[in-house]
Amino acid sequence: MHTKKIAIIGAGNMGSCLLGGLIASKYSEVWISNPSLSKLNALQEKYHAKFNITTSNMEAAKTADVILFAVKPLILPKVLIELADIINLNKPLIISTAAGVYENIIQHFLQAPSSIIRAMPNTPAMLGCGASALFANAHVTAEEREIAENIFRAVGIVTWVTSEKLMDIVTAVSGCGPAYFFLIMEAIQNAGISLGLSPEIARLLTLQTAYGAARMALESEKNVTELRAQVTSKGGTTEEAIQVLESANIRDIFSRAIKAADLRAEALAGIIAKELEP
Template identity: 40%
Template sequence: MTTGSITFIGGGNMARSLIAGLVRQGVPATQIHVAEPVAALREGLAADFGVTTYAEATEAAAHGTTWLLAVKPQVLREVCQSLQALARQQPPLVVSIAAGITSTQLQRWLGGDLPVVRAMPNTPALLGAGVTGLYATGRVDEGQRAQADRVLASAGRTVWIEDEAQMDSVTAVSGSGPAYVFLLAEAMEAAGIAQGLPADAARTLVVQTLLGASRMLDEAGESPAELRRRVTSPNGTTQAAIERFQAGGFEALVEAALRAAQVRGQELSAANE
């Protein structure tokens, strides 16, 4: 797998998962550089993967033709501005996984019309089972697009979005999505315990049910609606539960929740102008 030299600006959990995926797929550790201010994180990355680490972003960025920005949105402007001079000298491909920060903002903070890819991975990337939504600006050529795809595909599947405005929807659906599943699991487990199931039995039943249902969604080749129809016998237990969900406005609540996440992404962008 050929990727060129990659610099991670930020060495937190998501960066760690991508680094692990790249190394697992055969990218030499010598091609991966990481800037991380926390010494313990730097030491862990170096020990676990053999990558070269730096305390300062400017030191690490000098070694990368691709910069993967993996810091919190609130500090991204400051980090980018510190890299302006270097970005002008040797323009990189910039890949950002910061929620709500637009390509226009990134280009402005970096001081030039650079090729930028926005990416929104999700936490199952930590297991190599994530999904990432990607958007490329017009400055990104086919080779750079393939480079960004290779890097993010190291942690799971990728989906390209052609309209940047839809990246907030990607965040709402998949970026934040695992938490919705965890909330459902939490509620199902609590309900099972309330009905008298032992806690360990309730947890196993819920976890395996969600795993199995996810596999069916992925492998069966049928829509969620069709899969639901097949397991809902007329006047049976499943129908009774689904009718109660729908009576409580389940679909409308999900739509409203995802809309709230989308709006929050837009607010993050505005707050960092």
């Protein structure tokens, strides 16, 4: 049982997914606030568990040990300003999931030194198998790191980055990552259908193969290069397919795609910073 009081601000996709993780991990005091009561009521119906809902951010945050902001980037300043006095009084750990909002911007709206962690989770967190990267500012203590790690471990695996710049690369790799794999699955599925499989069989074989490959890659002692070599016999069918992919420069395509996402994340952060300029 975790006894820290956690306040989640924003009951959208990310807020409700983190709430689900915290409930499953037996956090004893969780609050969640959102302007519309309907979303909060729907969460209570979904989870049948003991947590507190409110349309007042202040009520949720007032005695919290951790305030977890799960609102859209351009809404964040408004909510930070609203809660700045209580944050400066109680000094809770601040965690923000807002993509592209730099720690110094959060600090600016709080107007006093605060422990701030930026988190970049991804959508599989909804199933408890997300991949989150965390970045801590200089005020964050070892105990606060552990608290944040426990929260995000409730929805998947957690890793730390030591430079905030790396959060853009994390966005490009794991934040956007599910979409790359969905695209590959879509392509394999469609190829199977065009060669004669029924859509249902093509879908099932493709998805289970993706799941099985990911599990093998995570659980095997071999790295992905060795695992690929293991299923690629000389002169066999897999080798034929891999040769087609390699000659189409699949590695270069991915390298360019992820670089493009990284640059876009950096550009969006710049736009957000400009938009939020005091």
